Amino acid sequence: MGGTSTEQVVRTEGDVTTQRTWNVVVWNDPVTPMTVVVVIFKRIFGYPDGRATQLMLAVHHEGRAIVWSGQRDRAEYYCVKLQVAGLQSSIEQDR
Amino acid sequence: MAAGQRLFVRRRDGRIQVRLNDAGRSIAREAFGHVVAAERDPEHEWGATLTAPVDPTRDEDDPVTTLRRQQETSTNAELAVATLHEPYLTDEEAWAWLCTLQVALRATAVSRGLLSDEKLADAGDDVLGEVRTLQQFLFDLAECF
Numbered sequence: 530m531g532g533t534s535t536e537q538v539v540r541t542e543g544d545v546t547t548q549r550t551w552n553v554v555v556w557n558d559p560v561t562p563m564t565v566v567v568v569i570f571k572r573i574f575g576y577p578d579g580r581a582t583q584l585m586l587a588v589h590h591e592g593r594a595i596v597w598s599g600q601r602d603r604a605e606y607y608c609v610k611l612q613v614a615g616l617q618s619s620i621e622q623d624r
Numbered sequence: 625m626a627a628g629q630r631l632f633v634r635r636r637d638g639r640i641q642v643r644l645n646d647a648g649r650s651i652a653r654e655a656f657g658h659v660v661a662a663e664r665d666p667e668h669e670w671g672a673t674l675t676a677p678v679d680p681t682r683d684e685d686d687p688v689t690t691l692r693r694q695q696e697t698s699t700n701a702e703l704a705v706a707t708l709h710e711p712y713l714t715d716e717e718a719w720a721w722l723c724t725l726q727v728a729l730r731a732t733a734v735s736r737g738l739l740s741d742e743k744l745a746d747a748g749d750d751v752l753g754e755v756r757t758l759q760q761f762l763f764d765l766a767e768c769f
Contacts, residue, residue, distance in 0.1 A: 559744045560733040562759050564766040565726055572719070572769065605689060608678045613696040615726030619680050 550623040551604035553597040555616055557588050569614045570596065573607065598623065631764040632718070639712040640768045644761075651757055652721075653708050655728035659701040662731065663694055670731035700724050722765050729758040 555566075563585055570581035574597060587594035596618075597607050604620045611618040631648065633641045644652065662670035674697060677685045684690070703720040707713055713721065736751050738744045747755070 558730060558733065559738060559741045560729055560755055560759065561726065562763045562766065565722070565762050568722070568766045568769045569726075605678050609689060609693045609696070612676065612678070612693055613700065613727075614723045615728075615730050617676065617730065618678075619676075620678055621680075 548600070550598045551601045552595040552621050552623055553604050553607045553611070553618060554593050554621055555584075555588050555596050555611060555618045557592045558617055561616065563589065566616065569611065569616060573610045573614065630767065631761060632768050634768040635712070639714065640718040640765075641712055642710065648761075649708060652725070652761065653705070655758060656701055656704045656708065656724050658731070659697065659724050659727050660705060663698045663701065669735045673731040673734045674727070697723075697727065701727075718765065718768060722762065722769070725758055725762050725765070729755065729762060732758065 566585040566588065567578070567581045570576050570584055571578065574581075576584070584594050584596050588596075596611075597604065601620070608618050608620050629643060631643050633643065635641055642649075658668075658670060659674075662668040662674055665671070674693075675684075675690070677683065678689055679685070685693075700720040700723045703717060704724040707717045707721075710717070732751075732754060733739070733744075736747065738747055738751070738755070744752075744755070
């Protein structure tokens with residue numbers, strides 16, 4: 530999973546440019562059961578139980594959590610999947 | 625519903641047994657129906673929940689993203705409606721139920737202004753009952769995955 534690096538280096542025939550990473554953010558809400566969030570993270574991202582639970586708790590305690598990082602089109606894809614599963618999610622560019 | 629027992633159970637053959645009685649299925653039908661209606665009617669009170677932009681710095685998503693979200697949400701809701709009376713669900717059908725019930729739960733909360741723990745605590749019995757019922761469905765269904 531992305532998230533350890535804030536920039537991806539793209540090399541094309543000698544040119545070096547940078548592309549910022551995009552984050553998928555899930556926001557806390559007062560009604561969604563915790564177990565549902567864990568199941569959705571496991572199903573959409575394929576995360577193991579421990580990782581999914583850790584992210585769910587981060588959302589719960591901090592109000593939001595970055596659940597995936599990488600290229601924009603992939604971030605949009607995951608964000609839509611999360612929204613279709615009923616979670617409040619958005620994307621943001623890494624700073 | 626079915627008091628004292630789990631509402632959904634994963635069987636050994638992989639199917640998920642639905643233990644809702646008529647009243648429980650009626651609640652599920654209403655939730656699924658609202659999601660289908662909200663996807664078809666841009667003026668539906670749940671519209672804001674279903675069309676929140678992927679990128680909040682933009683007012684709205686590009687048409688491809690909007691269409692993809694709409695199609696996937698509708699497909700799930702319509703599959704849930706089509707399997708409403710089934711005694712057993714496949715994994716894909718149960719996932720469609722879970723997604724559609726979760727969309728219904730959050731849309732109910734947002735449309736009633738239940739955006740914080742404090743607001744939820746102050747909610748009336750009717751609304752709270754509605755929320756708690758959907759949460760129980762989801763809690764038991766999530767246990768099957």
